[in-house]
Amino acid sequence: MTILLILLAVLIIHFVTKFLGKGFKIVTRIMLLIIVLLVILTLLVYKDMNDLRKGFEKNNNTFYLYENNQLYTAVTLKPITNTNLTVDSFNYFEKEELDRVEQELNNKNYKELLKNNYKLIIISPSIINKPYSLNLGVELNQYDLLSIIKSKDPFQVLAEKTQAAHGMSVEDLKRGLGYIYGSEESLKGYLFAGLLANYFQLQKPGELVSNVKEKKLMIYPESISFKVIKYMPWV
Numbered sequence: 001m002t003i004l005l006i007l008l009a010v011l012i013i014h015f016v017t018k019f020l021g022k023g024f025k026i027v028t029r030i031m032l033l034i035i036v037l038l039v040i041l042t043l044l045v046y047k048d049m050n051d052l053r054k055g056f057e058k059n060n061n062t063f064y065l066y067e068n069n070q071l072y073t074a075v076t077l078k079p080i081t082n083t084n085l086t087v088d089s090f091n092y093f094e095k096e097e098l099d100r101v102e103q104e105l106n107n108k109n110y111k112e113l114l115k116n117n118y119k120l121i122i123i124s125p126s127i128i129n130k131p132y133s134l135n136l137g138v139e140l141n142q143y144d145l146l147s148i149i150k151s152k153d154p155f156q157v158l159a160e161k162t163q164a165a166h167g168m169s170v171e172d173l174k175r176g177l178g179y180i181y182g183s184e185e186s187l188k189g190y191l192f193a194g195l196l197a198n199y200f201q202l203q204k205p206g207e208l209v210s211n212v213k214e215k216k217l218m219i220y221p222e223s224i225s226f227k228v229i230k231y232m233p234w235v
Contacts, residue, residue: 044225045209051223052119056080059118060091064105065149065192067124071102072149073188075196076117086197092189110220123196124216125150132198134191137162142198145191154184 055061057080065072074097075090093101104113105122113120125146132142136158140148144161151157159173166173181187211217212226219226 041225041228044223044228048223048225055118060116061119061121062113062117063121063123063192063196064101065125065128066102066105066122069102069106071098071105072125073185073192074098074101075189075193077196087190087193089197090189090193092186092193094183095185098185114220120220122218122220127211127216128192128195128199130195130199130202132195134194138165142195145195149188149191149195154187158187 056077059079060076062074062076064074074093076093077090080089101113104110110120129142129146132145133139134145138161140161148154148157148161155174155177156170158177159170163170163173168176177187181190208217209226212219
């Protein structure tokens with residue numbers, strides 16, 4: 001309805017310019033061109049958002065937490081059957097897979113990674129740094145969780161953060177974490193899944209577009225509207 005009203009306004013303005021001076025006609029027609037372009041872009045974005053929603057409902061989509069040639073962790077989001085994401089909504093990666101994926105990302109070999117996914121989403125850690133807490137024996141906030149994910153020894157970091165609450169040695173806690181999570185990569189993926197679900201729940205209107213423009217989030221394959229938006233400062 002909004003788009004129809006805009007198009008109607010364009011036609012009215014175009015008709016009115018026939019009775020105006022030459023200079024004003026030129027300015028008005030430039031404005032009309034801008035309005036038409038914005039309408040087209042709006043339609044493209046709407047179509048892309050609709051396609052994304054359908055793609056997430058029917059297909060796997062993989063998210064990579066990646067920055068400065070370093071892959072911290074990755075998870076694959078299963079087809080969405082409801083709006084409430086949980087850690088069970090994801091599949092997780094092991095070390096060998098992550099090492100291979102990091103090389104592919106560094107070489108920008110996205111096509112190789114796409115395979116059975118609808119989209120690849122490459123995310124900078126800063127955009128999932130939203131208010132969040134998770135109880136792992138003690139309440140840990142988003143800063144704690146990101147420090148664990150980015151650590152080379154996540155079991156050690158988590159054990160140190162929870163040691164006082166459990167009254168156990170760091171080494172005993174690390175052994176316990178190994179039994180619970182199986183591997184450090186699984187722990188990182190579990191924490192990333194929680195932060196990722198929180199990001200989508202707290203996401204503001206237009207935030208996805210803003211993150212794409214700031215190169216903090218990349219979607220592959222990239223649709224035409226997202227390619228255009230990156231070069232439009234007013235969007």
